[in-house]
């Protein structure tokens with residue numbers, strides 16, 4: 001069979017994820033450009049995965065019967081004969097996410113999934129699980145690529161850099177393309193594919209310094225700056241109709257983040273670093289994003305899967321409209337499979353991509369994606385303001401991986417104490433001391 005006719009085998013690690021049905025629908029929708037012969041799910045929670053797996057089996061039978069579909073909790077079965085691993089696991093599931101959010105809030109510190117102490121706690125849990133998956137992939141399918149969404153991406157990527165430097169793993173985030181689709185709509189274009197950008201920073205910690213219409217080359221920054229200074233990334237109307245309340249607030253808050261540096265356009269996550277006191281004041285310590293997800297996304301996804309299984313058909317399912325999150329990972333697999341050299345974003349060792357940042361820092365920058373992986377774009381110099389922020393934040397991310405490697409309590413405490421979201425070292429210690437017993441099943445013992 002020629003390369004042109006090749007059909008691919010994909011395993012979704014985290015088969016029980018709320019995003020899995022979206023991945024399946026996007027994969028099916030892209031069969032003309034990224035054809036599959038096999039699709040598998042892997043999860044370490046058989047019961048959770050079965051609920052999603054049984055519904056997806058029906059979707060696959062109805063829409064793509066030519067693709068062999070299965071789900072398993074056995075790593076050998078999961079990772080044998082695959083070309084791509086899509087990483088989407090959440091170690092400790094929503095129970096631990098809730099604690100990541102609520103423990104810092106006990107002490108008046110921002111409680112968020114991937115930023116501040118919560119993000120560092122979550123990253124520490126993800127490291128061994130991702131390393132384990134990489135090792136299985138390399139053992140059972142040595143030519144495969146892992147495209148990983150599993151958070152906390154910056155910490156996972158730093159752990160990959162140190163512990164598995166040659167692994168074929170690419171750590172990605174959907175936030176830049178989600179924001180770019182908003183930018184495209186603001187400019188009367190369709191989605192992120194229509195824009196050519198210069199963007200730099202860390203994961204959930206970055207700035208656009210150039211946005212152009214890909215077709216005409218027109219500078220879109222003046223138009224975007226005007227809109228964002230008035231509305232943030234909020235668009236309203238049909239496009240924002242389904243946006244959940246907390247995400248709506250986030251897109252609107254970008255207006256205040258933009259005001260702090262009107263030369264660049266901010267990633268929405270900057271709100272947690274620029275305005276931590278505001279975030280805490282607006283948070284309900286007894287009802288955080290995890291509660292919202294339990295009430296909405298998780299309930300809807302698992303409810304819909306149960307409905308499909310009961311009806312024995314997926315006709316009229318809620319995932320008809322493709323989500324950015326799942327389309328993006330399929331776009332990336334396609335770019336690697338067909339060596340397209342399209343420009344997306346990856347979290348990779350800097351190596352000069354941001355000229356005045358250490359070469360061994362993990363940075364998030366535009367990269368060209370092809371059969372040999374990713375080639376970063378040179379983004380130029382970080383501004384003085386950004387450079388200061390980046391260096392503080394990336395030191396926190398490195399300290400977490402130091403703590404993991406050295407089983408060091410002090411390094412983890414330093415990581416919390418240094419973070420911009422934490423007011424002082426005694427508060428950092430209280431948060432860490434509350435987190436340690438809760439994370440006992442997942443973290444190394446810290447001495």
Ligand SMILES: NC(=O)c1ccc[n+]([C@@H]2O[C@H](COP(=O)([O-])OP(=O)(O)OC[C@H]3O[C@@H](n4cnc5c(N)ncnc54)[C@H](O)[C@@H]3O)[C@@H](O)[C@H]2O)c1
Pocket residue numbers: 013014015016017018019020042043044045048049087088089090091092093094129148149150151153172173174175325
């Ligand atoms: N990078 C990004 O931009 C981005 C965007 C969205 C979501 N995410 C990430 O995607 C992941 C999934 O999110 P979700 O909200 O759907 O989570 P979820 O809790 O619904 O699903 C995660 C699944 O992972 C499984 N799991 C946990 N530990 C595992 C392990 N060691 N091995 C195999 N499976 C394991 C769980 O059993 C669960 O079924 C999270 O890491 C989330 O942070 C990343």
Ligand SMILES: O=P(O)(O)OC[C@H]1O[C@H](O[C@H]2[C@H](O)[C@@H](O)[C@@H](O)O[C@@H]2CO)[C@H](O)[C@@H](O)[C@@H]1O
Pocket residue numbers: 113114151173174175178179247289293324325
């Ligand atoms: O609070 P959540 O679980 O809804 O989202 C956390 C993730 O947010 C970013 O991704 C998506 C999000 O998954 C999706 O629901 C939507 O609202 O848009 C966001 C931006 O594309 C973020 O990039 C992830 O890393 C977070 O895990």
Ligand SMILES: [Mn+2]
Pocket residue numbers: 153172173174175204
């Ligand atoms: Mn992300």
